[in-house]
Amino acid sequence: MNPALAIGIEGIGVWSPEFPDWPSARAALGDGAKVAVDPVARPPAAILPAGERRRAPESVLIAVEAAQQACAMARRDPGDLAHVFVSAYGDIAINDYLCATLARAPNEVSPTKFHNSVHNAPAGYWTIAGGCMRASTAVSAGAASFGSGLLEAAVRAHVESEPVLLVASDVATCGRLREIIPSRRAFAVALVLAPQSSRALARLHMHVGEVASAPPLLHASASGNPAAACLPLLAALARRESCRLQVAAGPAYSLDMEISF
Amino acid sequence: MLYFRAVIDLLARLSAEFAPLAVTAHTVTCAAGRGRAALARALAERKSGLRENDLVEYPLPCWIGRVGGIEDSPLPSAWAAWESRNHRLAWMALNTDGFHDRATAAIERYGASRVALILGTSTSSIGETEYAYRTLDADGRFMVAQRERRVHETHALGAFVQQALGVHGPCLTIATACSSSAKVFASAQRLLHAGFADAAIVGGVDTLCGSVLYGFNALELVSPEPCRPFDADRHGLSLGEAAGFALLENGQVDKSAPRLVGCGESADAYHMSAPHPQGLGAERALREALTRAGLRAQDVDYINLHGTASRQNDEVEAALIARMFPATTFASSTKGWTGHTLGAAGITEACVALLAIERGFAPGTLNARALDPACGPQIRIDNAQRDVRVALSNSFGFGGNNCCLAFAAGDA
Numbered sequence: 001m002n003p004a005l006a007i008g009i010e011g012i013g014v015w016s017p018e019f020p021d022w023p024s025a026r027a028a029l030g031d032g033a034k035v036a037v038d039p040v041a042r043p044p045a046a047i048l049p050a051g052e053r054r055r056a057p058e059s060v061l062i063a064v065e066a067a068q069q070a071c072a073m074a075r076r077d078p079g080d081l082a083h084v085f086v087s088a089y090g091d092i093a094i095n096d097y098l099c100a101t102l103a104r105a106p107n108e109v110s111p112t113k114f115h116n117s118v119h120n121a122p123a124g125y126w127t128i129a130g131g132c133m134r135a136s137t138a139v140s141a142g143a144a145s146f147g148s149g150l151l152e153a154a155v156r157a158h159v160e161s162e163p164v165l166l167v168a169s170d171v172a173t174c175g176r177l178r179e180i181i182p183s184r185r186a187f188a189v190a191l192v193l194a195p196q197s198s199r200a201l202a203r204l205h206m207h208v209g210e211v212a213s214a215p216p217l218l219h220a221s222a223s224g225n226p227a228a229a230c231l232p233l234l235a236a237l238a239r240r241e242s243c244r245l246q247v248a249a250g251p252a253y254s255l256d257m258e259i260s261f
Numbered sequence: 262m263l264y265f266r267a268v269i270d271l272l273a274r275l276s277a278e279f280a281p282l283a284v285t286a287h288t289v290t291c292a293a294g295r296g297r298a299a300l301a302r303a304l305a306e307r308k309s310g311l312r313e314n315d316l317v318e319y320p321l322p323c324w325i326g327r328v329g330g331i332e333d334s335p336l337p338s339a340w341a342a343w344e345s346r347n348h349r350l351a352w353m354a355l356n357t358d359g360f361h362d363r364a365t366a367a368i369e370r371y372g373a374s375r376v377a378l379i380l381g382t383s384t385s386s387i388g389e390t391e392y393a394y395r396t397l398d399a400d401g402r403f404m405v406a407q408r409e410r411r412v413h414e415t416h417a418l419g420a421f422v423q424q425a426l427g428v429h430g431p432c433l434t435i436a437t438a439c440s441s442s443a444k445v446f447a448s449a450q451r452l453l454h455a456g457f458a459d460a461a462i463v464g465g466v467d468t469l470c471g472s473v474l475y476g477f478n479a480l481e482l483v484s485p486e487p488c489r490p491f492d493a494d495r496h497g498l499s500l501g502e503a504a505g506f507a508l509l510e511n512g513q514v515d516k517s518a519p520r521l522v523g524c525g526e527s528a529d530a531y532h533m534s535a536p537h538p539q540g541l542g543a544e545r546a547l548r549e550a551l552t553r554a555g556l557r558a559q560d561v562d563y564i565n566l567h568g569t570a571s572r573q574n575d576e577v578e579a580a581l582i583a584r585m586f587p588a589t590t591f592a593s594s595t596k597g598w599t600g601h602t603l604g605a606a607g608i609t610e611a612c613v614a615l616l617a618i619e620r621g622f623a624p625g626t627l628n629a630r631a632l633d634p635a636c637g638p639q640i641r642i643d644n645a646q647r648d649v650r651v652a653l654s655n656s657f658g659f660g661g662n663n664c665c666l667a668f669a670a671g672d673a
Contacts, residue, residue: 134527135447135527158455
């Protein structure tokens with residue numbers, strides 16, 4: 001038996017310093033046009049209350065910004081959506097801070113940095129900002145993080161017959177972790193997935209791909225950011241070209257996807 | 262038996278959506294014991310696994326639930342690149358209660374790509390990363406051995422166990438702080454329901470490290486004495502470590518095995534490190550688990566509470582249980598035996614709930630002397646022999662992340 005499921009994409013959000021939203025990313029991915037966008041240092045993440053926005057670490061801001069864009073495009077209330085936040089590395093800067101502080105003066109660990117260090121911090125801030133009490137999860141799957149998060153979100157949408165927000169993001173490496181973690185630039189993508197949606201921009205038909213006998217994946221893309229594994233899908237969405245894609249959802253597990261419009 | 266039949270009939274009527282899964286194997290290793298029998302004995306004898314903190318690298322004055330012997334149990338040489346305290350504990354647990362053999366048999370039976378692996382952790386192997394920062398080389402870089410370790414990211418746990426078991430299905434690490442290894446059951450149930458796997462190996466592993474000891478200490482949540490869940494005079498939590506695994510298969514495979522009959526997941530939408538003051542998020546998770554299981558509150562025989570012994574958690578959770586359940590429901594926290602094992606708390610306490618069903622035994626609340634006035638008659642200090650047909654397990658985490666699991670006895 002090869003299981004399959006069909007899911008609609010209702011909204012897309014993107015954040016990177018060069019492409020701070022889906023329209024700018026679509027322009028670049030669609031026709032390869034150089035888009036003159038000055039790098040944006042900090043995502044607006046306007047859904048966060050002002051105080052939280054000032055205090056929130058970058059890992060939270062980029063994920064929340066992409067999530068907010070996708071919900072706006074889908075015309076869905078953030079408070080209504082179960083969500084899956086996926087990140088391979090979490091907040092690298094906070095982990096660098098925690099490990100460095102523990103080595104130097106453990107009693108000086110900041111309580112705020114500690115609770116912001118949890119892998120579900122972006123999801124937690126998102127629920128607080130949007131008043132969302134739905135199922136909230138935060139997952140990680142190394143280089144296969146995007147595909148694994150997509151499977152988790154699509155399966156939830158399919159089984160529960162409800163729209164689900166997927167957010168995949170990773171920040172750039174820093175500190176002593178620079179030569180350990182290869183993520184070279186911050187990138188976040190968000191998709192609102194919905195079964196049986198009349199307003200889907202595109203539909204994905206997903207089934208399990210050929211089992212590869214490849215060794216475990218380490219780090220997926222040229223930027224080293226596992227969230228960027230979504231780029232072939234985003235390029236297809238930008239060009240509105242029906243096509244087939246494959247995305248890794250485990251070291252020996254992949255999803256074949258047919259995209260149609 | 263009539264009562265049990267009635268429960269099953271109710272399940273069949275109301276839970277067409279939630280296909281129950283058989284829990285065909287499970288194991289847990291924690292401070293209170295290695296394996297199910299050892300844990301059951303410690304629970305029955307009310308023997309706590311907590312000890313005064315003796316971790317020389319982290320000399321914080323507190324009590325901890327440390328698993329003995331991890332230091333002397335290196336991974337097999339084939340897995341040397343995965344060396345960490347967390348992976349050692351994962352390997353110990355895999356090789357307890359015959360779990361490795363049961364998992365391998367399932368992989369052979371279904372095919373490696375038809376078995377999913379979903380594990381939970383809060384801090385994964387960050388203890389090893391902390392060690393790398395304490396032992397930088399002369400240039401301020403990680404030592405070569407540390408640079409080559411495959412441990413410095415959250416999914417290291419899932420990746421290690423995936424390699425160690427040779428499982429090729431969907432593979433995910435859930436990291437929602439202290440609800441992580443409860444949510445693995447919900448994700449696995451959906452994957453099986455959607456046909457993306459025929460069986461799932463779920464579990465969770467978290468180990469003591471500086472980040473959690475000093476982090477919880479900075480939040481003023483660590484007790485200087487052994488934790489006393491639900492005691493009026495409690496002073497915070499004791500941190501612990503644990504690893505546990507369960508094998509989930511279609512409910513028809515083994516009708517005598519206990520089953521997962523419902524899961525509830527929710528968010529507080531309130532605060533990053535404090536629970537919702539009225540427990541609204543927790544209540545939502547509990548009600549969702551009951552609804553999916555087709556159960557009413559009065560059908561629940563035992564609840565393993567989150568019960569961390571923090572001031573806020575226990576007050577909010579006690580009030581929630583008092584308003585939702587009849588006096589006949591037996592509820593307790595077992596963290597006085599194990600400590601708060603964070604990302605492994607979900608699987609550890611799911612295993613306690615399964616032991617309660619399998620052994621007809623409900624553990625009380627160790628170290629509690631005089632219960633908080635917020636506690637209703639449901640929360641018990643003493644152990645009891647008790648027929649447990651339906652058991653719940655609560656797990657709540659930072660970020661306001663809640664999960665409740667419902668288990669029921671299999672066909673006798």
